[in-house]
Amino acid sequence: xxxxxxxxxxxxxxxxxxxxxxxxxxxxxxxxxxxxxxxxxxxxxxxxxxxxxxxxxxxxxxxxxxxxxxxxxxxxxxxxxxxxxxxxxxxxxxxxxxxxxxxxxxxxxxxxxxxxxxxxxxxxxxxxxxxxxxxxxxxxxxxxxxxxxxxxxxxxxxxxxxxxxxxxxxxxxxxxxxxxxxxxxx
Numbered sequence: 001x002x003x004x005x006x007x008x009x010x011x012x013x014x015x016x017x018x019x020x021x022x023x024x025x026x027x028x029x030x031x032x033x034x035x036x037x038x039x040x041x042x043x044x045x046x047x048x049x050x051x052x053x054x055x056x057x058x059x060x061x062x063x064x065x066x067x068x069x070x071x072x073x074x075x076x077x078x079x080x081x082x083x084x085x086x087x088x089x090x091x092x093x094x095x096x097x098x099x100x101x102x103x104x105x106x107x108x109x110x111x112x113x114x115x116x117x118x119x120x121x122x123x124x125x126x127x128x129x130x131x132x133x134x135x136x137x138x139x140x141x142x143x144x145x146x147x148x149x150x151x152x153x154x155x156x157x158x159x160x161x162x163x164x165x166x167x168x169x170x171x172x173x174x175x176x177x178x179x180x181x182x183x184x185x186x
Contacts, residue, residue, distance in 0.1 A: 008061040013053070032148055068093075142182075
């Protein structure tokens with residue numbers, strides 16, 4: 001696995017061996033960031049199911065200013081820390097070693113707001129609608145913020161969740177990527 005574009009283009013990242021995590025493929029990650037605009041000028045990304053940290057690190061490489069990377073697995077957190085350190089990105093990354101609901105509660109308590117939220121939970125343990133609703137109800141999505149959900153292509157996701165609205169989706173093999181944005185109040 002590698003960083004695809006930007007500041008750290010072609011830098012290799014470590015991943016966990018085995019089936020505990022399912023890294024987002026380089027091809028899929030590249031397509032996601034191209035769909036979001038390719039490169040960015042600041043902002044904060046939340047990778048709620050970090051695995052290796054590849055999605056958040058790709059976002060930083062492409063111009064996001066900071067990242068929060070969460071994972072409940074000690075082994076995954078170890079790999080994330082190693083990847084962050086190898087890129088000397090410690091000042092731009094916050095790593096939360098806890099399960100998703102606890103991490104969201106901590107971040108909501110801090111009034112955190114994100115420009116990009118990437119949700120790629122283990123396919124069998126998804127509760128994406130609940131997470132999106134929490135993000136919306138706690139004002140955690142920035143004005144032009146986006147939520148990207150990676151799931152199995154067969155999974156059903158809502159078109160609307162509060163004022164979070166699906167605006168695009170794409171299928172890559174067995175994976176479906178669904179894009180959401182915060183709908184402006186009229």
